Amino acid sequence: MTQLFSGPGAAVISVFFALASCANSDASASDGAGSTSTDVTAVSASAAAAETAVVEQATSAVQQTRFSFSGEMTQGGWIRGVVPKGTVSASLGEETLQLAEDGSFFAAFDRDNAGSAKLTATLGDGKSVSETLTISSRQWNIERVNVARRKGGPSAAYMARRGPELDAIWDARQKKLPENGWQQDFIWPVKGRISGKFGSQRIYRGEPGSYHSGIDIAPGNGVPFVAPADGVVVLAVKNFSLEGNLLIIDHGMGLNSAFLHASKIAVSEGDRVRQGQYIGNIGSSGRATGPHLHWSLKWNNSRLDPLLFVGPM
Numbered sequence: 001m002t003q004l005f006s007g008p009g010a011a012v013i014s015v016f017f018a019l020a021s022c023a024n025s026d027a028s029a030s031d032g033a034g035s036t037s038t039d040v041t042a043v044s045a046s047a048a049a050a051e052t053a054v055v056e057q058a059t060s061a062v063q064q065t066r067f068s069f070s071g072e073m074t075q076g077g078w079i080r081g082v083v084p085k086g087t088v089s090a091s092l093g094e095e096t097l098q099l100a101e102d103g104s105f106f107a108a109f110d111r112d113n114a115g116s117a118k119l120t121a122t123l124g125d126g127k128s129v130s131e132t133l134t135i136s137s138r139q140w141n142i143e144r145v146n147v148a149r150r151k152g153g154p155s156a157a158y159m160a161r162r163g164p165e166l167d168a169i170w171d172a173r174q175k176k177l178p179e180n181g182w183q184q185d186f187i188w189p190v191k192g193r194i195s196g197k198f199g200s201q202r203i204y205r206g207e208p209g210s211y212h213s214g215i216d217i218a219p220g221n222g223v224p225f226v227a228p229a230d231g232v233v234v235l236a237v238k239n240f241s242l243e244g245n246l247l248i249i250d251h252g253m254g255l256n257s258a259f260l261h262a263s264k265i266a267v268s269e270g271d272r273v274r275q276g277q278y279i280g281n282i283g284s285s286g287r288a289t290g291p292h293l294h295w296s297l298k299w300n301n302s303r304l305d306p307l308l309f310v311g312p313m
């Protein structure tokens with residue numbers, strides 16, 4: 001089975017909403033509403049499939065007539081699974097799934113994915129198999145403030161700087177390398193106080209600001225952090241206007257991690273990193289109110305909650 005890549009398409013990224021800075025992390029620092037996620041209890045589909053394979057003395061994941069999968073079927077969550085036998089292409093909603101040779105796949109649900117999501121496989125005989133998933137809603141940490149959202153767009157000088165930065169981030173995330181880190185149980189890049197939760201958002205007199213795109217961990221300035229899973233460094237840059245020193249790791253299947261505000265980046269673009277490998281030090285470069293690691297996860301165009309990958313600290 002060949003690798004399937006979703007087309008790059010036309011990049012339309014809001015200038016105000018790239019990796020999203022931690023500008024509203026002060027809003028999310030207050031641990032008010034229960035936006036904490038559920039425990040990660042699901043056994044990975046690949047692990048389950050591997051056990052079955054041992055029993056049946058097969059060499060790869062066992063494919064059935066239906067999708068098999070498990071994970072976190074909630075907003076910002078994910079699944080790993082295996083497509084039905086005979087699948088030639090598969091999708092989750094509008095997103096084409098990349099498929100491993102044994103038919104295993106990764107898919108995920110955006111923070112604003114409400115209600116349901118549909119997995120569809122097209123088989124070699126032209127038939128299709130589909131399955132509708134129920135995606136549970138989350139209670140986000142929402143703060144309503146009685147001030148107007150900043151008006152007036154960015155200056156021409158800022159735009160001139162920001163455009164190339166956004167292009168570099170987009171290009172890095174479009175590489176979608178055939179890495180295998182997506183199969184692993186992710187680990188915390190560093191442990192410490194959570195100073196900002198994924199999905200937190202401010203509403204300015206009824207007008208929503210952009211939500212917090214990652215999780216902020218604040219164990220102190222200069223503390224080293226590690227790769228949460230295997231992958232390849234697809235971006236390692238200094239002094240981006242919002243992100244500061246920014247590192248992006250491609251975990252394969254369209255899944256990638258971004259690490260913002262580092263004081264030091266210890267790896268270079270093209271480096272292959274292993275889970276647990278030291279990759280940088282925490283700092284406050286870019287737009288940050290204090291030293292912390294902002295870790296965000298994206299699958300194609302969906303923004304995901306890192307907490308649903310690693311579980312409680």
Ligand SMILES: [Zn+2]
Pocket residue numbers: 021022025196212213214215216293294295
């Ligand atoms: Zn942040």
